[in-house]
Amino acid sequence: MLVAGVVTASGAAGANPGATARADFCDSSLPSPANDPLGYRLRGDRCEGRFIKEVGNTTLSLRSVVESVEPLDVSVARMLRADWPVPPGAADVALRVQGVKRRLYYRMDTRRAAASGGFAWPSDLLTTVAPTLDDLGLLASTRLTVGGTDHEVYLPLRVGASPRAGQAYTLVIVPGVALSEVYVTVDELAVDGSVRHNVIPDEPLQYGYYPAERGIEFRLPLRALGGPGLVRVRLVARLEAGGSATIDAWLYHPGAGK
Secondary structure, three states: OOOOOOOOHHHHHHHOOOEOOOOOOOOOOOOOOOOOOOEOEEOOOOEEEEOOOOOOOOOEEEEEEEEEEOOOOOOOOOEEEEEOOOOOOOOEEEEEEEEOOOOOOEEEEEEEEHHHOEEEEEOHHHHHHOOOHHHEEEEEEEEEEEOOEEEEEEOOEEEEOOOOOOOEEEEEEEEOOOEEEEEEEEEEEOOOOOEEEEEEEEEEOOOOOEOOOOOEEEEEEHHHOOOOEEEEEEEEEEEOOOOEEEEEEEEEEOOOOO
8 A cells, every 4th residue: 555645644643643653544556537526535534535447356355344334314424433343452453445336436545543443534525426335345454463473354343423333244245257156154263363163164145146346245143253352254255157266354353242
């Protein structure tokens, strides 16, 4: 990731107490339409806007990990907030919001101190580009050392004007090509990263239809999980043209009701 714009370390920290010192969250390689007032660019404490479609979509990408999403009433709420759980040892959190609907080319990127517990930003640009939050994927991640190895760990988000607890973690993946099936395995992990308990043993979603560039949703009920700790979700996609693609997503589960 490169900076799209210039922000001094002292300016970023002084104006935005929850931000890290470096504004290194903007993706300068993301193409934005020329002279577009809604184009993706640095907007104070975040990079946000619409962009031109990327060339060469990945075979399979994780776009969203959320616990709850409240409908956004723009007549009442002018700010959208995303709250995350804070795992022990987390320094900062990368937050990304992006389209999961076909031809919705919107992104918001920022990086915040993990201890801030969340981030709020104006909803006007987002609601102009995306009619509903259902069209968007939201990802928060941090880096943790587990068993002597550095891992990217996703933090399930509570999203809305006033976020609240949910009953399941919802993951959304987007394939770059058509799929024939998606298999899900969920494991609770020990403190060293080894498998402590298998929750879901390699089950097919059986949705029957998996077109390219359209979000595929999977829900993991919180009642299926134990106490606080790490959870690994493995998603194996069988490609319609042959072959497979795999995503291993590590999630931090703070415990039910936390």
